[in-house]
Amino acid sequence: MSDTIFGPWSDDDRNDWGHKPQALQHRLHKDPLFSLDALGALIDDYPRQHYALVEVGAAGSDRRLWREGEIGSLTGVQVIEAIKQGRMWLNLRNVGKLVKDYRELLAQIFDEIGAEIPGYDTYDQTSGILISSPKAQVYYHIDLPGQSLWQLHGRKRVYVYPIDPPFLSEKQLEQIALYEVEVDIPYEKWYDEHADVFDVEPGQMLHWPLNAPHRVENFDSLNVSMTMEYWSDAIRRSNMINVANGLLRDKVGYRPRQRSLTGPAFYAKAALQAGVRRSGLLKKERKARRPVSFRLDGARLGQLIDIPEAAE
Ligand SMILES: [Fe+2]
Structure with missing residues (x-):
């Protein structure tokens, strides 16, 4: 062009x-x-x-x-x-x-x-x-x-x-990644x-x-x-950490202390958020589409x- x-x-x-x-x-x-x-x-x-x-x-x-x-x-x-x-x-x-x-x-x-x-x-x-x-x-x-x-x-x-x-x-940031509530x-x-x-x-x-x-x-x-x-x-990894830390904080009552994007802690969190995504748990909790x-x-x-x- x-x-x-x-x-x-x-x-x-x-x-x-x-x-x-x-x-x-x-x-x-x-x-x-x-x-x-x-x-x-x-x-x-x-x-x-x-x-x-x-x-x-x-x-x-x-x-x-x-x-x-x-x-x-x-x-x-x-x-x-x-x-x-x-x-x-x-x-x-x-x-x-x-x-x-x-x-x-x-x-x-x-x-x-x-x-x-x-x-x-x-x-x-x-x-x-x-x-x-x-x-x-x-x-x-x-x-x-x-x-x-x-x-x-x-x-x-x-x-x-x-x-x-x-x-x-x-x-x-974790709440937004978990529940998609951007404007709130x-x-x-x-x-x-x-x-x-x-x-x-x-x-x-x-x-x-x-x-x-x-x-x-x-x-x-x-x-x-x-x-x-x-x-x-890097953005995808950051988002996976947001979701995983949000889950730990919200569902387990654990206060996440780190957000490293590599290493064992990252992979444990990547696995955690992938499991929850597959289970459909998040979909149910995410806000329903607003009515027209x-x-x-x-x-x-x-x-x-x-x-x-x-x-x-
Ligand atoms: Fe925007």
Whole structure:
């Protein structure tokens, strides 16, 4: 392929990768794959089980509103208009696995990163496209895989917090790995004084250290971003330790003291968490999928129609 996706990397860019929150330049906002028309067409054909539509609270409000809905009979272009008028986000999950053009783009991104960061071996890479309303927000949370955020349309403010207590404790990390409750970790307004804050524009991407808590506030514009996720051997091992230590703490009442990623303690924990995963114990305890409680209104774009919860 001709054009590189990233701009030129500086030595600082390479040294900071994975160690500090950082902003890099890219050209994807100019790629026809991310024009609003192309995204509308993508939504038209997107499989139901692979998207999430969520109504959220306004930026700056403390009330944590979060309810899931569906796009109903709207066309993709109408969905984007509805998001522009409302306060929600649509996540086209797994686009980097499901759709060929985006899959090729993702492969090129990882080729370019690999050329700059030798030995940075990742697998199971995927990407999603997040289309969100003016002034919508994404609450304080962490993600288990490695992650980055690529800004394509609109502007947003992204806060990235330190990976130590009280911003993130080992116990919280274990709970998230065990029960997948990403957005339920406590957040205090004063944390913001300790955050790296980025006002991102189309053509910028953010990358941060593994598990760094973050939250997002859109400015007054429709936002389109691509989120990229990946695993590496080190990330997978770290997650296995989180699950095993969480099990020891929660189920056995034992307070784990170490999180080494090699050696006998690691392999004992790897075996423990693998056994529990196979037993299906975790699946039962993990939260059930949230019910769908609204549908977009095709007659009044931006409005929602409540739908009664289906009986269990
Ligand atoms: Fe995230």
